[in-house]
Amino acid sequence: MAPGILAFIGGGNMAASLIGGLIARGMPAGRIIVADRVPEQLQALRTRFGIRTTSSNPAAAAEADTVLFAVKPQDLASVSAELRDVLARRRPLLISIAAGVHSRDLQRWVGGLPVVRCMPNRPAMQGCGVTGMYATHEVAATQRELAEQVLGAVGTVLWLEREEDLDAVTAISGSGPAYFFLLIESLQQAGQSLGLPEEISRKLAIETAYGASMMARVARESAATLREQVTSKGGTTEAALKHLEASDFRGIMATAVAAAARRSAQLAEELAG
Numbered sequence: 001m002a003p004g005i006l007a008f009i010g011g012g013n014m015a016a017s018l019i020g021g022l023i024a025r026g027m028p029a030g031r032i033i034v035a036d037r038v039p040e041q042l043q044a045l046r047t048r049f050g051i052r053t054t055s056s057n058p059a060a061a062a063e064a065d066t067v068l069f070a071v072k073p074q075d076l077a078s079v080s081a082e083l084r085d086v087l088a089r090r091r092p093l094l095i096s097i098a099a100g101v102h103s104r105d106l107q108r109w110v111g112g113l114p115v116v117r118c119m120p121n122r123p124a125m126q127g128c129g130v131t132g133m134y135a136t137h138e139v140a141a142t143q144r145e146l147a148e149q150v151l152g153a154v155g156t157v158l159w160l161e162r163e164e165d166l167d168a169v170t171a172i173s174g175s176g177p178a179y180f181f182l183l184i185e186s187l188q189q190a191g192q193s194l195g196l197p198e199e200i201s202r203k204l205a206i207e208t209a210y211g212a213s214m215m216a217r218v219a220r221e222s223a224a225t226l227r228e229q230v231t232s233k234g235g236t237t238e239a240a241l242k243h244l245e246a247s248d249f250r251g252i253m254a255t256a257v258a259a260a261a262r263r264s265a266q267l268a269e270e271l272a273g
């Protein structure tokens, strides 16, 4: 694990996921400091991970080699303004996981620091997240490795050449868990409508999602081939898939994902300040 102190600004859900992953990978708790404005949040993190906490963002940043912004996108400009002086003195690597905040705006707010902008996702909490990452020109090779270690502690890391691709990454994998949860909810409800008890239907839907994902992850075949293997000619799956295709399931997904990507780009404009 890379040397140095890592400061989280914002100690909410995503920060807790990343901290859990880093500690599980052997990062000493003493090398992590978290700043948040909610004392109960800090207390919970101290108890759970044995890390250091503070209610002062500048105090956390002042001793950090890497500063990770994990506040909501709307809070990023004010947090950056608060930290501008201390960051200018310390010049750490800045990692941002905020949706839809462009690195050029971040750099403008904090004064030209090296920035790695990332889009992780919620399954990071279970160590099986996936993160799209983009590094600005100022980021040194060692800092890229450092950022990769931090996000790599909670899942797969994929580097992007073009920052604008983060809008699509946000739409696919950042928001993506919610699409799968909706599918699980819908399957469970459908099972209940067919008369299954709630708990049985819930378990069937969840385990099926898990099994299908596991298969797709290890298989050499494409998802399309795996789908065909489940689909017997004249059988039950075919009956369901015919209905989904006729209802333009693929078109619905494409439109939904495009809406998320558009929103990500719009957020960047709204938050540019």
Ligand SMILES: NC(=O)C1=CN([C@@H]2O[C@H](COP(=O)(O)OP(=O)(O)OC[C@H]3O[C@@H](n4cnc5c(N)ncnc54)[C@H](O)[C@@H]3O)[C@@H](O)[C@H]2O)C=CC1
Binding pocket: 009, 010, 011, 012, 013, 014, 015, 035, 036, 037, 038, 041, 057, 070, 071, 072, 073, 075, 079, 097, 098, 099, 119, 120, 121, 122, 174
């Ligand atoms: N939730 C998700 O699935 C994903 C979220 N993200 C991004 O991660 C970031 C954090 O999201 P969550 O952890 O879900 O949010 P959260 O609301 O759980 O955590 C944000 C934390 O920031 C703290 N905070 C607010 N203002 C602060 C300030 N001025 N100084 C210090 N701390 C402050 C809050 O008290 C809270 O604990 C967001 O920018 C979001 O776009 C990225 C990928 C997925």
Ligand SMILES: O=C(O)[C@@H]1CCC=N1
Binding pocket: 099, 170, 174, 175
């Ligand atoms: O919904 C959102 O805006 C954030 C970004 C990706 C997941 N949650």
